[in-house]
Amino acid sequence: MTGPGDAAPPSLRVQTVLYRTPAGAMTRFAEAVAAACAGARRAGAIRSASLWIGDCSPEPVLGAPGGGATPLPADDLVPGGIDESRYLHFGANLGSAGGHNRLFRTMTEDLVLVVNPDTYAAPRMVTELVAGMADPTVGVVEGRQLPLEHPKAHDPRTGDTSWASGSCFLARASVVRAIGGFDTDLFFLHGDDVDFSWRARLAGWRVVHRPTARVLHDKRLSEDGMILAGEGELEHSARVRVLLPWRYDRRDLALAALAALEASPDALSRRVGAELRARVDAGDMPEAIDHDHAVAQFVDQDYADHRFSYADV
C-alpha cells in the first residue's frame, strides 16, 4: 500500500454493517465519518474516501429495496469528505462478520475502516488512525471508544495490544486479503474481531491502540453500572468463550468454558452449551491454530490483560 510519507496518501474505504439501525442514527453516523474523512484529506492523511453501508435488516433502512449497490440517498449529508457512497441491502442477516466480508469483496482501496453504525467519529479520528499506520509493521489500528472505554491493556509507548475491537479499527487492505477477512464459519457477531486481530498478528502484523483516535460508541449503563447488552450479544459472547480457545489450541479452557455453560443456572447459557456439546461430540469443532500460543491470550474470561473489569464490585 501507499502510506504516510509516501508520495501519494492512501485511499480509504469506510464500511459499516447495520441491522435495523434507525435512519436518523445513520445520518449522524455518516455526517461524523464524512467530517472525519474531510479532516484527514485536509491533513493529507488520505487522498480519497468511500463509504460503504451494508444492511442486514429484513427491510432496507436506507434507499431502495433489493441487493444491488445503490447510491446513499443522503449524499448531501456527507459533504466534503466522501467521494463515493454505496448502500447494499443484503436481503439476509449475514451478521457483522459476514456483512463486512461481503463488502470486502469489492475493496480496491489501500485502507479499510471497519466501524459500527452506532458510533460517532471524532473529527480527527481518521487522521489519527492513519497516523498509526506510519510504522509499516502495523496492520491494524484501533480507535478509543467513549464514553465506555474498552478496558484491555495496551503498551502506552507503542500502542501494541492483544486485539482490536471491531467497533472501530483501521486495517490495511493487504492484511484483510492476506488473512481472508473475518471467519464467518465460526463467528457471527462477537469474537470475529479478536480472531481477525490474532490471525493478523500470526501473519506478522502488529495491532495497536490509538487513544487519540476517538470514537463515541453509543453504549449505555444499567442502574448498577453494567454495560447494557441485548440477548443476542450475550448469546454470541457465550459461544465465543468456547470457540475461541478451541480455535487457538486451548482445548482445556474451551472444555472448562463449555462445562460452565452447561452447568449455568441461565437457560440461554445452557442452550448454547448443549449446542456446542453436540458440535464437540460430532467432531464439528474448528481446527486449532497458534499451537505455540504465540498470539492468543486468555486471561480469566478475557482475551487480553485488562486495566479494570466491568464486573468489578
Next chain:
Amino acid sequence: MTQLPGTPATPPVEHPAVAGAGSARDQHGAPFLTVLLRTRGRRPATLEDALLSLAAQTCDRFEVLVLVHDPEEGAVAAVEATVATFHPRFAGRVRVVPVEGGGRAHPLNVGARMARGRYVAALDDDDVAFANWVACFEEAAGRAPGRVVRACVATQTVRSLPGAWGGDDGYEVVSRPHVDYPIEFDYLDHLVDNRTPNNGYAVPRQAVTDLGLTWDESLPVLEDWDHLMRAAAALGVESAPTVSALLRSWSEGLSSKTDHGAEVWKQTHRTIEERHTQAPVLLPAGSAAGLRARALREELTRRERDRLAGEVQRLRSDARQLSESLGDAGRRLEAVDVDVSALRAALADAEAQLDAMRSSTTWRAAQRALAALTALRRLAALAGGSRTGGRGAGGSRGGG
C-alpha cells in the same frame, strides 16, 4: 417534582417565568437546552472528549456555550479550532466564550445570561455525556414542564498521563464506572450531602435569569449542590432514572479537588449545611410520608439499640458470673489434682509392696496351700451339694 417512592406526582408552584419551559413546543425556535461547558483550556484532550460526546447526542435540540474561564494566551483560539473541526451541524450550534474573573460559578452565570435554550445544564471539560444525556432531560422536562430535571451520573477514576499522547496530555481510565449516586432525586437525602453532580441536572433558564436562581459566586466549591437545592425547593424536581453522564475522578492530575484544599471543601460543606438549617424549607409533596418513614426507622433503630444494649448488659453479667464460677472450679480442680497425686503415690507404694510380697517364699507357699484348699472345697461340694450355689436347682446369685 421531588418524588418519594409510591407517591403521586404533584404539580409544583408554577412561576410565570418558567411555566412551559419544558414543553414540547419550541418557543420562538429556541433550542430545548443550552449546555454550559466549563473549561480553563488546560485539558484539550478531555475537552475534545466532552465535545465529541455532545456532538453524538441522539437529540440535537441544544446549543453549547464553551465557557473558557480565565484563558491563557491562545487558549480560546485553540478551543475554537477544535470546535471548527466538527461537522457543521454540530459546530454551528457551539459558541466559544472567554470569561474573565470570578470563581467556578462565574462562568455558569455568564453562560446562563447568554443562553437561548429553555433549560441550561452544566458540563465540565473532563466530563463525558452518554448519547442520551440531552434526550433524558428533554423527556423529563416534557413530563413536568418548569421543574428541575435530574438524571443519574456514574463516576469513573482516571489517571493523568502527561505527554503520553504524542505530546498531548493524555489520561487513562483505571476503573469501571460506578453508580454511587441515587438513581432518583430525594430532597431529604440531598440535605445530608450532594448526591447530584453538576452534570446531573438542568434548570429552566429563566429560573436563573429572572428568578435569581443563579450559582452562588461566593462559594469556591460545591456551588452545584447549593444551586440544585435552591432550585429544587423553588421548582421541584423531575427525575429521569437513567445513567446519562460520567463524572471523572482524577487519581492524579488537575481537578477541582486539587485546585482547592480539603479544608475549603469541608468549610464550604458546613456553610451550605448552615444555609439549609437556617432557611425555611417548603418540602415537596410526598415528603411527609418520607419523614414519617425515616422517623419510624429511627424509632425502630432506637428500640433495637436499646434492646441490644440490654442484651449486652445481660451478657456482661452472665460473663462475670461464669468467670467467677470458672475461678471456683479452677481452684477445686487444683485441690483434686493434689489429692490424685497423693493417691497415685500411695498406689505406687502399695504395688511395690505387693510385688515384694509376691516374690517372697512365704507367699508362694501360701498360694500352694490356698490352691490345695480350693480343690478340697470343690470335692466337698461335689460330694454333698453346694451351699454356695452351683449350676443345679435353686439357681445362684453369688456364683462360686
